[in-house]
Amino acid sequence: MFEKLLLSATALRRHQDGPLAAERERYLQHCSDTGATYWSMRIKCNELLWAARLLDGDLKDGFDMEGLEALADRRMAFQSARTTRRRFIDVTRPWLRFLGWWNESVDNYEFQEKLDQYCLWMRDERGFTDSTIVGWRCRVRDFLIWCDVGNRELQLLWPSDIDAYFIDDVAHHWSRRTVATVAALLRNFLRYAASQGWCRSQLADAIRGPRIYAQESLPYAPDWSDVQRLLACTLIDAPQYIRDRAILMLLSIYGMRATEIATLRLDQVDWQQRVIRIFRLKRRQPQVYPLLPSMAEALARYIDIVRPSTRYPEVFIGLHSPQRPLTRAAIYKIVSRKFLNLGIEVVHRGPHALRHACATRLVADGLTLKEIGDHLGHRSTEATHTYAKVNLAALREVGDFDLGELL
Known part of the structure; x- marks a missing residue:
């Protein structure tokens, strides 16, 4: 691994002859296998040599944060740049954890x-x-x-x-x-x-909690024009925007939940049949949707161009090392950041707001509550009744109904 990173014969010899060379090289190979970039590997390579030189004594008992900070203080004596300490800790701690030499601080409670x-x-x-x-x-x-x-x-x-x-x-x-x-x-x-x-x-x-009345709140959906603004801001040829566009479209078109997107696998997208199979968490069963041309284009563009080669079957993978499947929290941050950057004022900025926007849009298009519930994967129509309150056309019909002849 050193030969791939170091072009200078002197530098190569210095790293190979340095302490813990086998342990450092094994970790660098692991980083390469998990998608680390060349320049990040160069930084890791240099900092790990410093760490190996500064480590002393028996490491069988492991290292904790207090010991690592003391090590970082010694590292600062050789280079006192503002970022040196943070970089040294951020590189050395994963290496020690990889080798099994890191003592995680665990709060032990009796319970x-x-x-x-x-x-x-x-x-x-x-x-x-x-x-x-x-x-x-x-x-x-x-x-x-x-x-x-x-x-x-x-x-x-x-x-x-x-x-x-x-x-x-x-x-x-x-x-x-x-x-x-x-x-x-x-x-x-x-x-x-x-x-x-x-x-x-x-x-x-x-234990008695407060009474929650059925349908007491309105869906907190942004306007569909705001959803279109969110999607429009991702029309940029950059890896992050290509990935985010696919995620936003799944949320706003299919009304998927954040966890359903985080767990979406490659084998759930059937390119030949042009369908996408979503495992609805609340129903505990799969649901088949047509793979719309715009959605197919966004997914194919992300998978073919952006998605890193990895052993994970999930569709959405982090862009930076370690490249692992996105979590529900990561998807929340993606959506929330888009709302903030565009200055869109909504009650909630998370993925569920786009799910509500999807349902509200379907109501405006004249779909029945049963059809909307089926699209969203609701277990019963009761979960969909809240959207009846935003069906302004139907409410106007009720308001205009003349009861005079019935009295």
Whole structure:
């Protein structure tokens, strides 16, 4: 690997004869295999030689952040540029982790085993999706940390303690809907905890969240003209814009969820039949859509020109090393950044706003709620009823209806 990066015979000999040469070369080969660019590899190569020279003593016990920062201070003695310290840490830490020499800082809580057991139960017994488990785990973990910090033991909790938790978290500016969601998932966790003998059995039934009225809110969709502006801003011949255009079109035309895009695989796009098979998370079943010419062009352009060669089957891969499938959070950042850059004022700037825009557009085109629900992958028409409130044409017909003859 050194021969590919270093053209000078002197530099090549210096790196080959330096300490931990085999470990450095093995890591550089790994970076190359995962799509690192030539110039980023050159930077890694130089910084790793510094790291190998500065490392001393037995590394079997591993390295932690405190030790790495001390190493970075010694590195600064040779080159005090503003970016030297950050670059050294950013390059050395992944290398130590790759070699198994990095000690991850882990916050050990007494409840960790219980939380892991609860997550396994959600997966194996309830069949929750991975994304749901991750979200619920974070909420329950926050609650258990709050209990741990306040020296509150699960088996000694009273309903007043649960009330105190929600009162304390008012500072987080939870909406009524978020409070209702947290109350529901804590109720679920405490029922499971009671079944395991971790807390009082009546604790879960004492939790009462705020009442959420059906159809109390309007869909937070941007105007379709704003969606067109989002798509128009991606008409640039640059890798990032080519990828983002395909993502935005899947969100706004097919009404896909961010997780459905993150998990979309290459084999779900059937180029011969001109269809795209989407696994709808809520329905737990695949759904087949026609691959529209504009969508096919955007996807083909991304896959043929931009998408890196990788072992991952997912369609959307990160552009920078390590090149891994995009996460739901990454897709949120892509969409949110586009809204901010264009100055589009919306209640929510995430991918779900484009899903709402898709539904609102279908309402304006005269599709029935059943047809819209089927397009969005809703399990029941109740989930689609909120869009009836934005069907202005139908509402005007109701308003103009003369009831005089019926009285």
